Amino acid sequence: MTLSIEKIEKLVEPARVHSSVYADEEIFRLEMERIWGRSWIYIGHESQVRKPGDYYSTTVATLPVLMIRDTKTDQINVLHNRCGHRGAIVTQKQCGTAEILRCPYHGWTYRTDGSLHAAPHPGAYKDTGMNIKDAQYSMRSLGRVDQYRGFVFASLAEDVVDLSDFLGELKHTIDNMCDRSPEGEVEVTGLNCHRFLHPCNWKFFLENLHDAMHPMCAHAATSDAVQNYLSDLPEGTKPPAEAEIIDPFGGSYDFFDKMGVTALENGHGYMGGKKSIFSHFEMYPEYLDAMREAYGEERMQDILSFNRHNACCYPSSTIRDGIQSIRVLRPQTVNSTIIESWTFRLKGAPEKLLQRTLRYSRLINSPGSMVGPDDLDCYYRIQESASNGSIDWIDLHRYFGQDQSEASSLTAMGTSDLGIRNQYQAWLDYMRQGESQ
Ligand SMILES: [Fe+2]
Incomplete structure (x- = not known):
């Protein structure tokens, strides 16, 4: 028997969500039909x-x-x-x-x-x-x-809005990834990706990418080790390239708050903007020369100062424009999701940029990453509790009621749960639409 809209609406409150939305087989089936079957999927x-x-x-x-x-x-x-x-x-x-x-x-x-x-x-x-x-x-x-711009989406349904309208403001994220190429185009590196099974509902993965409260805790072992290593380096020694990538994962609450989070229409959103965990990455002179030649100084500065971290293209992917990677969600069952991690080459850019993208992917997103298994362990813990009923409600109160309105978006401090609350607004919109079909 299909759950009524009234019952579904009771599961999502403004600042908390019932744990059954991560564990109930019927809800998963309805999500596949009403969300994944009625939106544009990457x-x-x-x-x-x-x-x-x-x-x-x-x-x-x-x-x-x-x-x-x-x-x-x-x-x-x-x-x-x-x-x-x-x-x-x-x-x-x-x-x-x-x-x-x-x-x-x-x-x-x-x-x-x-x-x-x-x-x-x-x-x-x-x-x-x-x-x-x-x-x-x-x-x-x-x-x-x-x-x-080369990113292919499809929908099971015919009666969906045009892709351009669905993406809306999020197009700027895709634009920025492409514009970071002196030729304005990207291409995948190889024909495959890092692909691994996550033991959790698809929403737990998506929410974690807008959860800036966890890195300094869940990833502390790795970031502490890197910070200890850096503090022991003799003065004047250039740190290894890996340190540039891992070090920000140990950033303070204040650091992540200042990154900010923005909620867009259709459940989309992003962290950062002008500042992100990779906005301080070294800029290689030969890359800057190629960009300056292609775009001119002013436009080049605009492109490179645009730094969104983990833009969420709800419900199927998350994009990092500044590091040229996309993670793609492929739900399998209510409590298992395949995550694909794709990396892209900036056409016309020096090989060093691609090496950094691949290094980032290996260190952060691969099955053998130094950071990903921390998240995996957290997903396992929260999925287990949602599945066995040992928790009733999942809390989303961080900075609740303090969102700032900006044109068609909302912004908040980076550790706010705004991004997740916004995903649930879209979740409800999709789930409600489904009943009238
Ligand atoms: Fe994490």
Whole structure:
């Protein structure tokens, strides 16, 4: 039985959320239908499918989908990765190249636009009333597919707002990542990513990226070790590049408060703005020269002083423009989520920039990172309590009632729970819409 809107609304209060929203199977099913099935979901970057026939497999709302470059039109299609015959998943490869896709069960074959190419032994369908050209026998396209500066999104639903309107102000984050390239473009590094299973509901991961109260505690072991190491360095010694990345994780409450947090429409938001944990990163002279030549001094300064940290593109991804990385959420079950961590190369920038991006990813976002396992342990602890019912409500009172209104956004001190409260406003909006469908 589907939960009524009245019951769902009782689970989300202005500054606390009932723990069952992280553990209830029915709520997870409704989220996949009403949030993940009715918004734009990040699929991948166009550089993952450079050549006609290149494809990449992923999921939307737990359903397998395929991003594939059309061999005829060169456009990027996003198809359900299901055979139109009996529904078998067509390819389980993460990525590859194919002019024709072939289902391994009965050998039905498909073109890169999803249309049926051939069904074996076609004579058996003669005079049966089955029209093999009917769209139901294709690998169906998702409801909507679009991209913004090479970042491809898709929606299961057809009746969604345009991608540009969905992203809204968050487009500036994507713009900034691209504009940090002297050529104004980025591309993925390699065709795969760091990918690992998190033992928690998808929302716990997303919320943690706007939780500036945890780094100085959860990540203290690593940041303390780095700070001890730095204090022992002989005077005048250049610290190792790793220290530049890890050191800010031990920042004070005041440091994170000053970074600020901003809430945008549709559940989006970001930490930082002018100041973030990587705004102090060393700027390499050869990179500055290339940027100055491409944009001029004033525009270059504008681009490089834009520093958002963990911009949340609700519900499926988080973006770090200043370090050129994206983390992508792929919910699996109510209490497990695959997180993909992708890194990007700034076209036309020196190799040093890419090395720093990769170093950041290894140190902070990879399964073997020096910081990520701290978060993983925290996710495990809070998911366990939500699942076994040992906590009723999750508190969101940090700086509650002290948000500042700015145009179409709200801002607050960095350790505020504003970003999470804003995600729940969008959560309610989506969940309410669903009932009228
Ligand atoms: Fe963390």
